[in-house]
Amino acid sequence: MIKLKTVEEINKIRESCSLLAETHEALGKLIQEGITTKELDTFAYNYIINHGGKPAFLDYMGYPATLCTSINDVIIHGIPGKEKLKNGDIVSLDLGINLKGFFSDSAVTHIVGQGTAEDEQLVKVTKECLYFGIEQAKAGNRIHDISRAVYRHAKKYGYGVVKDFCGHGVGFAPHEAPQIPNYVGAGPNPRIKEGMVLAIEPMINAGTDDVKILPDGWTVKTLDKKKSAHWEHTVAIFRDHTEILTISH
Numbered sequence: 001m002i003k004l005k006t007v008e009e010i011n012k013i014r015e016s017c018s019l020l021a022e023t024h025e026a027l028g029k030l031i032q033e034g035i036t037t038k039e040l041d042t043f044a045y046n047y048i049i050n051h052g053g054k055p056a057f058l059d060y061m062g063y064p065a066t067l068c069t070s071i072n073d074v075i076i077h078g079i080p081g082k083e084k085l086k087n088g089d090i091v092s093l094d095l096g097i098n099l100k101g102f103f104s105d106s107a108v109t110h111i112v113g114q115g116t117a118e119d120e121q122l123v124k125v126t127k128e129c130l131y132f133g134i135e136q137a138k139a140g141n142r143i144h145d146i147s148r149a150v151y152r153h154a155k156k157y158g159y160g161v162v163k164d165f166c167g168h169g170v171g172f173a174p175h176e177a178p179q180i181p182n183y184v185g186a187g188p189n190p191r192i193k194e195g196m197v198l199a200i201e202p203m204i205n206a207g208t209d210d211v212k213i214l215p216d217g218w219t220v221k222t223l224d225k226k227k228s229a230h231w232e233h234t235v236a237i238f239r240d241h242t243e244i245l246t247i248s249h
């Protein structure tokens with residue numbers, strides 16, 4: 001069941017999303033060669049707690065950290081640890097916050113130091129996929145309009161579009177209905193309505209869309225070891241406009 005949100009509820013979700021955007025901004029300043037993903041995770045944990053929030057992913061379905069830190073051929077759910085960022089790495093930071101019971105979700109991909117032109121394109125096009133998706137996320141459209149926009153843009157560049165993981169509703173919990181695939185499949189295709197709060201999150205691979213999950217049960221990698229990028233925003237649907245919530249307010 002898709003849980004629609006009132007304007008008052010969206011106001012609370014916006015506060016959670018603002019804190020998330022602020023946390024991402026602060027994390028972005030720490031991105032440099034030599035920092036470990038665990039150090040980023042600890043920073044995010046403290047920042048969120050100090051601002052009255054709780055990390056939404058920590059202990060969610062057993063996930064062991066605040067952030068997902070996914071480097072290079074890791075698509076999503078990389079677990080922070082001792083690994084140091086290196087020049088030219090691409091690292092996605094995915095973060096969810098629970099602020100007073102209202103949930104936000106957003107991911108960004110950073111390039112560490114100097115990236116190759118190829119990697120810069122992958123990161124840029126993945127972000128464009130997110131924005132093309134958001135453009136279709138409006139009352140009266142359907143979820144597959146988002147999916148199609150993301151997919152088509154990625155395919156112009158011959159990229160692999162990850163099918164095994166989706167965007168989703170968010171706000172009262174880290175994951176809610178509906179699922180938002182990044183391709184048009186046979187699944188449900190609900191109408192987008194006023195009051196929906198959606199996390200749209202293209203996961204785009206330089207090569208194949210095939211994935212493998214590591215024995216830790218979380219880390220999702222590309223099967224061909226080529227790089228992958230990930231961008232995500234939480235957006236709210238109003239009758240006549242859509243608002244990106246996970247930006248600084």
Ligand code: MF3
Pocket residue numbers: 056057058060061063068077094095096105174175199201232
């Ligand atoms: N951010 C991911 C998503 O958007 C999930 C993070 S990891 C988990 O769906 F622990 F929460 F599963």
Ligand code: CO
Pocket residue numbers: 105106167168199201232
């Ligand atoms: Co998400």
